[in-house]
Amino acid sequence: MKIRKISKRSLPNAASEPWVDATRRVYCEGEYAFVPVKEGYPFDGEIPDRRPYSGPGYQRMGDTLLLHGDAPTADELAALIAWEKPSCVIHAATHEGVMRTPKASVLFGQPHDVTFREAGITYTLDPSKVMFSQGNRGEKLRLRSLVKPGERIADMFAGIGYFTLSAALAGGNVHAVEINPVSFAYLEKNIEANDLAGRVTPELGDCRERLFGIYDRILMGHFEAPDFLKTALDHAEPGTVLHVHGVGDRKNDITETLEGAGFTYIISEHKVKKYAGRLWHSVWDVNLI
């Protein structure tokens, strides 16, 4: 690949130059950027073409990469590090227990807090300590489109603010309950960072004991959420909407609990993301009528 060697600082100015081959990636080392040059333009030298990374999928969070599923081979890991130049690579084989704590092994570097933006929201977390799924992005955006300003909302499983921040950004007043003190500390940080302190009341504890009064909308972003539905219904009335997450087919469990509690309802199912094998992570929207 033909390149021109320029300082990294002048990279933004160079982006619109006619000689830049924008179909290839710029390679950076230290203070310098090696910018691919189009055919027919002067160049400073040639470097070997880098083969695009083609190993297992990953999430980038700040300068840290997170892989799920099977651990990468040594060659795949080396290729990923060469391609992305992260400061840390973490493999989370699975998430454990009710707190959904990552079962993480560090493959490269030292885990640390990372800050990144997703759909206009800033998140800080340490991916080796708490979970974050980019697969929930569509559901967060859907939630944002549903929430109306001033709604009283309970988030029973707030985590680091996965759904709380989206609901608050849309104008809801969110009571955000989280049982894990590590996640809770990030939740508080993320509320501040997004200037949402006026709209979110965070509370550390078990949602089965912490909900208070009646809500217009109840967020139940946990795979075992159908088992918590009775608690949620104690804080609901006709007009309340519940978003009950689960893995596999939990619709019958949900409707049985609703009918047992004497509610009439409309229920609709939305797929969030593939979970494992043929299983889906879904959310059932329940409108109480």
Ligand SMILES: C[S@+](CC[C@H](N)C(=O)[O-])C[C@H]1O[C@@H](n2cnc3c(N)ncnc32)[C@H](O)[C@@H]1O
């Ligand atoms: C955010 S994670 C699940 C996220 C998302 N549904 C996913 O896996 O794609 C669920 C959160 O609920 C919290 N949690 C579990 N049981 C709880 C309880 N009884 N009360 C409050 N929070 C709880 C966990 O600590 C965890 O942070």
